[in-house]
Amino acid sequence: MKSYFLSLALLAIFLCSPFTVYPQPPDVISWEDDIRNFEHLDSTEIYPGNAILFAGSSSIRLWAELARDMAPYPVIQRGYGGAKLSDLAIYAERIVYPHACRAIVLFIANDITGNEDDKSPEEVARLYRCLLKTIRKKYPDTPVFWIEITPTPLRWNVWPLIAEANCLIEDFSGSSENTYYIRTDFAFLNTFLQPREELFMPDRLHLNEAGYTVWREIIRKELDRVLGQQPLPF
Numbered sequence: 001m002k003s004y005f006l007s008l009a010l011l012a013i014f015l016c017s018p019f020t021v022y023p024q025p026p027d028v029i030s031w032e033d034d035i036r037n038f039e040h041l042d043s044t045e046i047y048p049g050n051a052i053l054f055a056g057s058s059s060i061r062l063w064a065e066l067a068r069d070m071a072p073y074p075v076i077q078r079g080y081g082g083a084k085l086s087d088l089a090i091y092a093e094r095i096v097y098p099h100a101c102r103a104i105v106l107f108i109a110n111d112i113t114g115n116e117d118d119k120s121p122e123e124v125a126r127l128y129r130c131l132l133k134t135i136r137k138k139y140p141d142t143p144v145f146w147i148e149i150t151p152t153p154l155r156w157n158v159w160p161l162i163a164e165a166n167c168l169i170e171d172f173s174g175s176s177e178n179t180y181y182i183r184t185d186f187a188f189l190n191t192f193l194q195p196r197e198e199l200f201m202p203d204r205l206h207l208n209e210a211g212y213t214v215w216r217e218i219i220r221k222e223l224d225r226v227l228g229q230q231p232l233p234f
Contacts, residue, residue, distance in 0.1 A: 028087040034080040035091050042098045048074045049100045052223070056107035057083035059150075062206060069216040073223065076101065084110045085127035086119070092134040103227060104135060105219070107147040112165060114158045121161055125168035132179065143226055145180045146173055147219065151188050153195045153204040182222045187214045 051074040054060050060079025067075050078095050085108050088095070096104065111119045111127070119127070128146070135144060146169055149162050166185075173181040188211075190196050197204070199211035207215060 027084075028090055031080060031083070031087055031091065035094050038078055038080075038095055039098075047076050047099060047101075050074065050102040051076050051099065052103045052105060053078060053096065053099050053101040054105045054107075055079065055095055056088065056147075057081070057109055059109065059207060060107055063212060065212065069212070070220065070223075073102075073227075079107075082110045083108050085124060085131060086111065089127050089131040089134065092131055093138075096135055097138050101139075101142065103143040103145065103223065104139070105145045105147065105223075106131070107149075109149045112149075112158055112161050113155055118158070118161075121165035121168055124165040125172060128169050129172060132176070141178055143178050143180060145182055145219075145222065145226075147182045147215075148184045150207075151185050151195050153197055153200060155205070156195055180222065180226055182219055184215065184218050187218060 052070065053076045054063070054066060055078040057079060058081055060066075060077065061081070063069070063077070063079070066077050076099055088106075088108055111124045112121070132144060135142070148166050148170075151159050151162070155162065163185075170181040170183070173179045188196055188199060199207060199214060201208045
């Protein structure tokens with residue numbers, strides 16, 4: 001079974017990024033249990049057809065008040081651990097396809113962390129295009145929102161690379177139909193253009209309650225702006 005998933009991971013990565021073979025496909029396979037847990041939820045829970053799907057890494061998973069913060073929009077929460085674009089691009093069909101949702105909101109922030117196996121900004125943007133292509137195969141017109149990768153104190157040393165990846169994704173989103181880029185950096189930097197430590201947990205990476213309050217206001221404003229102009233799906 002593991003060899004099957006390894007082959008699947010290698011094939012998907014090759015198809016999405018023809019110039020790169022990522023060195024650790026087992027890192028992709030390691031999330032299989034999390035994806036199966038999502039599939040179990042899909043088989044046991046009933047979600048409204050006008051829900052907003054939030055998918056991505058731990059900042060989505062740890063958003064304890066997501067349902068309250070997005071009300072009256074119903075939500076589907078699908079965040080897992082240290083998700084990267086290189087694994088979400090592979091698991092997208094199993095995470096996204098089961099849900100006829102009103103919109104999809106994505107946040108994935110672990111492809112550039114300051115480690116030797118980091119991807120380049122160009123690779124990050126390429127994987128985002130691959131992820132979006134997968135989503136568009138089934139949902140060609142559903143609004144897709146990308147939440148900008150946040151400037152965090154822990155990863156500030158690689159912020160120039162992260163910012164470059166953000167810019168590439170923003171440019172692509174701006175030229176793609178029903179695809180939106182939610183900028184957040186302005187709210188997480190202080191007057192000295194340094195990350196606002198008071199918005200993060202002691203790990204200096206994940207948002208605390210105050211950080212989620214800032215996030216909520218920005219994200220809700222953009223959802224209201226876009227979705228308020230569109231009729232509810234039947």
